[in-house]
Amino acid sequence: MGILLMLHEKDNHRIDHLKKDLGIHKKIDVIRAALLLLEKEAERLKRIKRWKHATKLVTKSSYEVNREFQRYSRIKSK
Template structure:
């Protein structure tokens, strides 16, 4: 069942402007699009935060492994 939503006048004006720009038929279509976009952005931000955590966890061991292989590198620096 639908639930009423109280919207401030300024927000209603923004929704109307976006409705015109997006070619949306209804205000709720604009709100749904905004909610979908926000959900995707939130999921992306959470994914990036997880990647950063994982990168921090493995960075020390990755640096150690890289040091082990540097003496055997074919790309000698400074020679």
């Protein structure tokens, strides 16, 4: 048997309500489903943070390359 989890009465009712709505038989399965969603959201936020960091690293060089291409472009922008 695992470790006991102490819940407030209000949270216990919320879990029971979700249990009925989702057709899940055990409270722990509701909690596991919630944890899985939270883990996925945490991974998504980590990916976004990495993408933003990578974008900051290449922005200057990307701007310089684009400026260089515009110099020799046949279609001149105003």
